[in-house]
Amino acid sequence: MRALLTSLSMTVFLASVSVADPLPSWTGTATKAGIIAFVERVTDPASADYVTPAARIAAFDNDGTLWAEQPVYFQLLFAIDRLKEMSAADPEVLTSDVLRAAAEGDMEAVAASGTEGLLEIVSTTHSGLTVDEFQTEVRRWLDTARHSGTGLAYDDMVYQPMLELLSYLRDEGFRTYIASGGGLHFIRVFSESAYNIPPEQVIGSIGNGSYSAGDGPPRVMKDPGIFFIDDKAGKPVAIEARIGRRPVIAVGNSDGDFQMLEWTTAGTGARLGVLLHHTDSEREYAYGRDSHIGQLERGLDEAGSRGWLVIDMARDWERIWPSGE
């Protein structure tokens, strides 16, 4: 009888441990253990590394960290779809070679145009309307466009293990922020529904803006031109300006996140840097050192000496998408 009771309690105990696993889609590797050990260390009031709730800030990159970014940034696909619509209504919007190439879907020419061409496409398609109008367009696109590889809606191509990490951190008193090279107004359209991250916790790149009133209802306009690019060295500057605190945890996947992780982990007290390495050509994509999108070279070279954790997607993630495997 005692043996039976013990066995029963063990079962109940194991069941409750399993229910309590905050990261069920992560395999039981050192990466998962390292993340959990860090969070326990900074949230235990008895720990020398205790961090007060107000200071518990976690900053996540978006493209390639919270959702996929291949074969090209999803926001660029939105911009090109929108450019096609705009030019069908008024061909005169195509004022340059790169805009004409983009409207024809010539992705090689778009790629060859580099950052300058990309910014021209984004600026042209992301201006001349109010923030509300723009976000309505993005929502409409997300509701209808589908990814060429998976057939999924783009905002369903978020990483289930990252959703669990966001949720776990919030349960432990962290505020989760996005710090993305992607567009602030673009990301806000799905950040709440996809990640449970409210608009005020989204940091991203932004075009020029202005206020209009008098000739219509008071409104904030999106104007041509880039106001701030939240990438590379821009990330620490924007995070500091927006939050006024150095994060305790920073999570990224490319060298565009290097400075964010460097600045974060140089702070006093316990800090955690995490890089996601895309190693899974079967379930997602495998890329890094030589990739045109999401290049990760310096990060891989220096993660070890800097004590950053590197997630090996194929090894560390049991499951990729919320909708399945």
Added chain:
Amino acid sequence: MRALLTSLSMTVFLASVSVADPLPSWTGTATKAGIIAFVERVTDPASADYVTPAARIAAFDNDGTLWAEQPVYFQLLFAIDRLKEMSAADPEVLTSDVLRAAAEGDMEAVAASGTEGLLEIVSTTHSGLTVDEFQTEVRRWLDTARHSGTGLAYDDMVYQPMLELLSYLRDEGFRTYIASGGGLHFIRVFSESAYNIPPEQVIGSIGNGSYSAGDGPPRVMKDPGIFFIDDKAGKPVAIEARIGRRPVIAVGNSDGDFQMLEWTTAGTGARLGVLLHHTDSEREYAYGRDSHIGQLERGLDEAGSRGWLVIDMARDWERIWPSGE
């Protein structure tokens, strides 16, 4: 006996009503009643004007709204004190007439130099150091400098009735933001201790910034030049970029706040605009239409037709400073 008991209960009842007054330093005027009626209307789930907690954003101007701004903006006094220190150590920082005038305390010449001169003084004294170093300097100044009129520390010259309003709104589920023409990094030094407003809820003007690493610890620098001025039409643009929601309540005191109130109160559903009119030459200052600092003309002209509440400081406030009368 019954009479005694009734009288006792009445006393207890009245005492608890008095304890429950959320705005004890406000006189019992229509202004106070209007604010409380609005807050009750948008927080009552049974009301047609109910606003969900996530959307309860209140934006407050700082200079002249939360703390005093006479005889000149306190941040300018800090800048001039800092310029004096800088030029004592190295006279070569005084590269222009307006900088020389400021270092000599010639406020008339500073005033005559207009916005351009003011920005030059601010840029010179607010750059060339890290954000942390700058904020240490501001803290040191606040701890030692005293206001010429009251003898108080500048961060004690906050308005007690506004502290009560901030606290009341937070108790009712609002998040209270500062949206100030003053400097973001300057205000954050005292926003938490003075107003209980955390750094991530401070919106303000900001100079250029950059990230440095490699030649020292990773750090965010304050560089020369102005990046964004959060005043007039800049306020709606910055609030939209920072919060991603239109406030439900906006509170200001000058025409620099006009667009913030206009945009806020043009939103759908119930919205409240409030202007503080400085009418109290005895306990504080009386200024408005013709003032060089905190001019309030269009706001006074249009408040009535727009349904904005105007606080008459002399009439509506029982008490001004936390430290006394």
